[in-house]
Every structure is written in structure tokens, then in C-alpha cells.
Amino acid sequence: MGYSIGQVAKKTGLTAHTLRYYEKEGLLPFVKKNSSGLRVFSDTDIGWLVMIECLKGTGMPLKGIKQYIDWFIEGDSTLEKRLQMFKDQKHKLQEQMLQLQKHMEKIDYKIHLYEEAVKRGGLDKAETNKALAKEKKRIFGE
Amino acid sequence: MGYSIGQVAKKTGLTAHTLRYYEKEGLLPFVKKNSSGLRVFSDTDIGWLVMIECLKGTGMPLKGIKQYIDWFIEGDSTLEKRLQMFKDQKHKLQEQMLQLQKHMEKIDYKIHLYEEAVKRGGLDKAETNKALAKEKKRIFGE
DNA sequence: ATAACATTTAGAGCTGGCTCTAAATATAAC
DNA sequence: GTTATATTTAGAGCCAGCTCTAAATGTTAT
Secondary structure (H helix, E strand, C coil): CCECHHHHHHHHCCCHHHHHHHHHCCCCCCCEECCCCCEEECHHHHHHHHHHHHHHHCCCCHHHHHHHHHHHHHCHHHHHHHHHHHHHHHHHHHHHHHHHHHHHHHHHHHHHHHHHHHHHCCCCHHHHHHHHHHHHHHHHCC | CCECHHHHHHHHCCCHHHHHHHHHCCCCCCCEECCCCCEEECHHHHHHHHHHHHHHHCCCCHHHHHHHHHHHHHCHHHHHHHHHHHHHHHHHHHHHHHHHHHHHHHHHHHHHHHHHHHHHCCCCHHHHHHHHHHHHHHHHCC
8 A cells, every 4th residue: 555666666667766756847746755754655656657657658748747747636627638638649649550550561561671682692672772762752752 | 863951851851950960870871962062862862761760760769770771881791680670670669559559548548537527527536546456456466 | 243041060059858876864684 | 783775865967869059161043
């Protein structure tokens, strides 16, 4: 029910330094301290950390995450803002996943090219130029 | 067939500053200069930029990208290394996409919670705690 | 030929997100 | 009770990846 900063660090993979940094940046406003001034993380704090990891992992900067937390503290008058934030983040995430899919196709193609190249001892210049021409067309138009 | 740094900047969305920085970091070793010292980007350079964007977009640091370019310059003796690099990057990309999928589930759940909350004018504490307990269990075990 | 704009260089500065230090205090293990 | 380990603070340092500056030179339009 109460965890030391070291325990939380071990379990989350973040360092104690990073946890203190997050607190300083306003991302962990609910972490309590005991009578000697040591941080005691609660289950709720773990929940916030999981959310922080999620938002950070989808590209939201710490400032954006702090905004969400500030809205949470502000209370029910910010429910729509928070909903909108999650909707926006979902949209960004979808675009991100589409982009990664495109990158995956390029990388798959490169793997194909290099597997052929390894077999024959050199890159296929014609194939390489074909791919190049396609990209040039995409960027500079016809 | 030959593009100024400004043209390339406009088309790729990178700034001219960034393009010069990439060159300085060894990412654009094939960009030529004309008789007055101005950069002239070729289709091949555009191709490299597209590859750079792809690798950067999948989380590879510029140093890793430079390593690939150095191997390319080194020639056919590095074909296997380059193949392996792309295979490693594909693997990382797959993990990344899985992770994003998990983040998406969390965000979808939050959207659901906040849509309910907006309807009723406040968050469902019971629901919130349920999700919290699940995360705590996942991180700290039983 | 002149004005407006683009490009060059070396190098300084900036931002985000940590990461580490040092010296003091707290807790745990024996 | 003493050692070993953990935590505290304020503040400095670090790294990646840009981003900008200034002063000189090049290019384009009229």
C-alpha cells in the first residue's frame, strides 16, 4: 500500500532520479511524504505513473502530461478538456501507427533488397534506382 | 535533377539548417557543391533523405543512421551488416507497434471513462479504481 | 545596376528529458 | 550500536537534435 522511491524505481524501470524529476515537474502531485520526509508512493501514484508512461510513450511531452494532471486537479469543470485531450492523442496515435506501417514497408523492401544482395554479392543498382525514382516522384511531383 | 537546399527544405519539411546539420553529421556524404560553393542536391540525395526519415521515424539515432551510411560507403563487404541492421530495426519496429497498440487500448478506455464522466458530470470512482488495481497488480504482482 | 532574397561558414544557443553530485539524514541488517 | 544501504535536497552537467546568428557571398528580378 505504500512504496519507497527505490521500490517504485525497480518495478517501473524508471530511476529514482527520474521519479524525483517527474515530481519536480508537477507530474506526481499526490506522492506523500512520511514523518521523516521520505516519499511514500501509493497505488494511486502507481496509476499516475502508468498513465504518464502511456502518454509519454505516444509522444506527448511532459508539459502536456502536466496539463492533463492540472486539469484533473482542477476538477469536473475540465472533464471535456480531458476527454478532448485523449481524443486528440488517439488521433495522433493512429497517424503514428500508419506512419510506422509505411516505414515497415520500406524496411521490408530493404531487407528484401539486401537479402538478394548478400546472395549475389552486391546491390541491384537497377532495383535501387527504381525505388529512388519513386521517392523522388513522391516528394517533387512529376 | 539538381535542387537547392531551399527547394529540398520546402519539399521535405526539414529546414535548411537541419539539412546542413545532417551533412555535418555525415548523413549526406553525396551532396555536391557547384562552382560557387552552393549545395546541389541530386535525386540520390533525396533518396538518402527519405531513408534517413524512415530510420529516424522508427527511433534510430542519427549516429546509427551514420553507421549505415558508412557501411554503404565501405562497400559490398558490409552487405551482411546492413541486412542485419534492417532486420534489427524491423524487430524494434514490431515491438514499438505492439506497445502503441497497448497504449491505444488504455487511451480508448480513458475516452470511454471520460465520455461517461462528461454525461454524468463526474468521473466514476469505482471504475477508475478498478483500472488502478489492475495496473498495480501488473507492476507489483499479487 | 540595384534591390531583394538565398546560401555559405563557424560557432553559439536552446530545449527536452534526463542523469549525476555532494553532503546530510534515515532505515535496515547484523 | 555500528555498518551498509537508501533517501533527501539544490543544483550542476549531459546528450541529442536541432535552431539561430552574423557577416560574407551568390542569385534573381526589374
